[in-house]
Amino acid sequence: MTDVAPLLERAQLLLAQGRPKDAERQLTDALRIDPENDYALGLLARCKYDQKQIHEGIEAVKNAIRVMPHEGYYFYLLAFGYYQLDQHEPALRYLQRAVELSPWSAEFFGLWGLVLLEEKQFELALQKANEGLAVDPENITCLNVRSTSLNKLHRVEDAMETMQDALEKDPENAWTHSTVGWNLLEKRRHNEAAKHFREALRLQPNLEGAREGLKQSLKSKIPPYKWLLQYSFWINNKGKRARLFIPIAIYAGVQLLGQLSVKGGGTLAAIGYTLLALYVAFVITSWVINPLANFFLFFHKDGKYALSQREKTNAIALVAALTTGLGLVIASLFIQTGSVPLLLAGLVTLSLGLPLGHMQFPLRLTGNSWVQWFSIGLIVFGLSVIAIMLATSLPIEQIGGAYFVSFVLYTWASIFRR
Secondary structure, X not given: OOOOHHHHHHHHHHHHOOOHHHHHHHHHHHHHHOOOXXXXXXXXXXXXXXXOXXXXXHHHHHHHHHHOOOOHHHHHHHHXXXXXXXXHHHHHHHHHHHHHHOOXXXXXXXXXXXXXXXXXXXXXXXXXXXXXXXXOOOOHHHHHHHXXXXXXXXXXXXXXXXXXXXXXXXXXXXXHHHHHHHHHHHOOOHHHHHHHHHHHHHHOOOOHHHHHHHHHHHHOOOHHHHHHHHHHHHXXXXXXXXXXXXXXXXXXXXXXXXXXHHHHOHHHHHHHHHHHHHHHHHHHHHHHHHHHHHHHHOXXXXXXXXXXXXXXXXXXXXXHHHHHHHHHHHHHOOOOOOHHHHHHHHHHHHHOHHHHHHOOOOOOOOOOOHHHHHHHXXXXXXXXXXXXXXXXXXXXXXXXHHHHHHHHHHHHHXXXXX
């Protein structure tokens, strides 16, 4: 039988050089010669993961486990695949098996901690990071998990010490700089965070987490965005149920207080109207601030390069809808005849900024989420309503009412789009 060792060596080298597709060709040849080679199957799984073909990678590593069921590393690879798919329950189950088989592998504890961070179980994540560091005090994954866990638990001094330790051990690690940047950003230190994100991108220009972090740190210079970002950090640190019910609870609470205040009359009524106005302002700001802040990044020397093409399109579409809608509303104030249709057309145009600022671009006819289809439908409906309002004498109150009911439904759908 032909020796597959040279093929595996070349595949491993190509994978280390960031050439997973070329490595896959070597592994395909190796597996054609020796289909039951578990090491080749494990490398193939890594190639698939690097190419974002997660399901195919999972299948490859399952085959490796079938051949070699007592190798802890393969269970780690399987857990990593499920972690990439945000399927945390199987990821945790396979990590436990990996550690049972290979308790001396610090990286296994590091991934375990990362999954627990996603589950908002910060104490347990810290525990796993510490267990990994007991095996290998210099493991970068465990150091990053530890610093993030401490930061989430508001143990700021310990978190900063761990972050500094991680940077000293590996100052050229892009992921560490990105993690430090996110921790600093959550503590409102956006200028320092931006420095670490820039360094991460210098070391690894395609690191998506660092690119996103740089955008957030630059947009944090806009006060409304900075406040909403802190609210986002706060709510995302809660459990899944809390993230689902907190917006509903805030809405219900404001409605209840508003109604009680209005019924009381006088000063209480003024308080009620103020509460409702602040809530509406908060909601509208939360809808438009992200694409609007992205638009301002067009004029920043770093920000314009951090934006994706979709974000640029969303920002331009939102600003176009807002300026056109505002122009129609202002025009309606200066004409005597036909001002109501013009005013309503302006309000509809303004409202279209929400779906235009958040939907997926470029548009496609297949593979859309239900919220994307809702966005497309609302835009088509809104443009039809504008045309009817400006070009016909049909009863615009009923048409406009039907549109705004659809718009309200869309706003609630948007809250739960993830």
